[in-house]
Amino acid sequence: MLIPGPDTRVVELRVHGVQGTTPQSLVDAVAAVDVAGDGLGRVVRPADRLRRPVPGPVLQSGGRPVSRVVEGYVWGGMTSGGGAKAMWALLFPFSLANVAHWMLPPVPSGNLPAHLLGIGLRALLRLAALLLTVLLITQVAVISLDLVAAQCLAPGSSCLWGSSWPAGTPWVRAVVGTAPIALVVLVLHRVSSVDWRIERRDVPASSAVGSGLPGAHVATDPDTPSLRVLHLVAALGTGVVIALGGPFHALPAPGPHGAAIAACRWVGIGLVAVAALGAMLLDDPTGGSPHRGGRWLRAALGRGPRRVLHTTAWLALLAATALLVHVPARMAGADLGVQVVAALEALVCALIGLLLAPAALLARRTWRSRPRELRPWAGGWMAAPVVAVSALLGGGFGAGVALTLQALLGHGVLPHGYRYIAVLWGVAGTLAFLAGAAVAAYTGMVRWSSLRRDEEWAREAALLHAGRSRDLKRAARAWWWAQWQRGHSHHVVLIMAAVLVVGAVPAAFLRFQGVDLPAWSWPFSGLGVAVLALLALALLRAVWLAARRPDTARQVGVLADLAAFWPREAHPVVPPCYALKVVPELVSRVREHLADPGTRVVLAGHSQGSLLAAVAAARLLEELPPDQAERLGLVTAGSQLQWAYPRAFPAIVPHDSLASLAGRLAGRWRALCRGTDALGGAVTTWDRQVYDGMLLGAGFRADGTSGALPPAERGPTGALVLGGDHWLPDPQRGPFPGRRWAPGVNRHADYTSDPEWDRAVALAAGLDAGEAPLPVLPVARRAPGAFPAPEQR
DSSP states (O other): OOOOOTTOEEEEEEEOOTTOOOHHHHTTSSOEEEEEEOSSSEEEEEBOTTOOBOOEEEEEETTEEEEEEEEEEEOGGGTSSSHHHHHGGGGHHHHHHHHHHHTSOOOOTTOHHHHHHHHHHHHHHHHHHHHHHHHHHHHHHIIIIIIIIIIITSTTOOTTTSOOGGGGOHHHHHHHHHHHHHHHHHHHHHHHHOOOOOOOSSOOOOOOTTSOSTTTTOOOOTTHHHHHHHHHHHHHHHHHHHHTTOSSOOOOOOHHHHHHHHHHHHHHHHHHHHHHHHHHHOOOTTSSOTTSTTHHHHHHTSHHHHHHHHHHHHHHHHHHHHHOOSOOSSOHHHHHHHHHHHHHHHHHHHHHHHHHHHHHHHHGGGTTTSOGGGSOGGGGTTHHHHHHHHHHHHHHHHHHHHHHHHHHHTOOOOOTHHHHHHHHHHHHHHHHHHHHHHHHHHHHHHHHHHHHHTOHHHHHHHHHTTTOHHHHHHHHHHHHHHHHHHHHHHHHHHHHHHHHHHHHHHHHHHHHTTOOOOGGGHHHHHHHHHHHHHHHHHHHHHHHHHHHOGGGOHHHHHHHHHHTTSOSSSOSSSOOOTHHHHHHHHHHHHHHHHTSTTEEEEEEEETHHHHHHHHHHHHHHHHSOHHHHTTEEEEEESOOTTTTHHHHOTTTSOHHHHHHHHHHHTTOEEEEEOTTOSSOOOSSEEEEEEETTEEEEEEEOTTSOEEEOOOOEEOTTSOEEETTEEEOOSSOOOOOTTSOOOOSOOTTSOGGGSTHHHHHHHHHTTOOOOOOOOOOOOOOOSSTTSSOOGGGO
16 A cells, blocks of 8 residues: 555545536536536546635545545436437437347357357347348338328329329439438438547556456457448438338339339349448458458448449439329328338347357357356347347337327328338337336235345344444335346346246237238227337337427436447447446546545446446556556445446356456546446445344455455445445434535435545545544434434434
């Protein structure tokens, strides 16, 4: 441990979690001002009345004060606010497909079958993502080409205030049919081209790709521009094929006109095939080895060839619009296109699920020696249900929009396959209701049983709230629900995928058998139409709220923040990865502070910010010289770095990488956690139990090893410190003089209000934080018995 000198100061650099926060709340100040950044990634400090930066409250070390500077990195503007960012919610199925790529199990080194399975799974995931883009365009074509241009604007139609001049002008109907497709492609191009400009100085490129530290593989992919063009080319080619007859037949036309239609349609099919083949062959999962196999494909997809391919696709769509002189009464190609793409998507998802089973079994040896609570979700098979949910949500949202628009127009016939989609969602909705009722009943029974048997969670809460019966009662209730949610949150995704897949079975069987919907399916079809319409309206309303009132649309923001952490690897039409901007700028700011020999820096992250802080700390430990690395510390609060990220993303944030990070920090990683927090939990310890009035467990040790730890020590403010984890009493003890007071059960919020926060920061900075307990402020009483006695609180 470094001995602090008279010029020692601690810089506490805070990183907030999802859905953003205000600069003032991040640094616990009435006012805050920017001291660095570009306005999008902002570094802020507390400010006085003249809006001048001021230092934070001092820390205590060895009975003397140590100056502290509190800074905060605000990144919420990258994912929240504005209509453009709100539109990303409409692309959520794309984001899910991209997230599924990062959930694949790790590939054990030297295992050829696992390596081949990894290549095959990544190729299939990129193909599934490409088919999602193609499915979106086919659904747009169903609405614009078939429902509106072919039927609604047909001569003699009563749709849209009766017959009008577009009905007698074929080229207008053709433009009305293809213009929405072109507009959607332009929007996809715009969204996929957005990227962040990194404000950093003298920061070398990360060399941590093979380091084994958390987030080492989260790097920009040089193949993203090629993948973007392939998706856009596939979208444009799909529009061409559907406009000119569909995947199997061209629109009939005499002479040269028919030959031109057939030739242009084959060009569209060729564009889609080239895009699918290119997407499957592009394989650079870490973004760090552009020289590996497939470099010939990268050369073929250089800037010049990409521009030619993209231009050819646009010219083909323009030619298809010009050739669409006679719009038929029904666009049969739209119906066939939706069914073919949906069938291919289902086939690819099934292949992913089949290949994931042996891949997860081969990777099992990397985690089978760990306790069950540290093993990956679904045995490493979690990517399969996630990509299945993304495909079914994408198809359901498009069908919901079409059904809603048909109801608003009061005219037109949708493709025959949409009735089977309605059955799918009707059966899925019924199963979801039954599953929800079963889960609620089972949860109630388990809770009642655990209350009778005095489960282990109650003992931990009783240890934290000894002598405070009222706080214990409130904490025990929240503690149970938080533990239940952490242990079963991934089951929600599995249940959602299961009910959707089970709902798809009867719909697919009836459709492929060519059987008209029987009478027993009519109630399910009606319910499915209602569910799809509700899905479409709810998502559109959520996007509107996110654009107009960002503070009230928390759910959309949370989903966007979580999905946008991951780089564009499987699907390029997703929000840009904010981690690629936040982490380098955090690294740059820390290096700037550590250039002063008397400065120690503590990265402090809350919730999702804890992942960003941990990845930044790992990058810094790879780059910094030893004399600066030993002045770096890490504090995480309400973190998912044990119960969620290593289990959902075992190849990117594996448990071993966290152990390596803890060993390099040598005891300077402190994790604040509450048993009442459903979103956060323990980080550095596991297998906890209460024995003989002591909290015991295993975890990361300061020397870099893992194993049994000494019994937890009680801190001066009532926290139990086991290894690197600080278990906070919630509700807090106190109030304490000179500190902000946060009454009630705080769960996932307001960790900085607990007095243990300062103690954890001091320990992470390598200071001696063994100060005396803080006294309790006297409480004025109006009359005897008006307030409960201290031992009854």
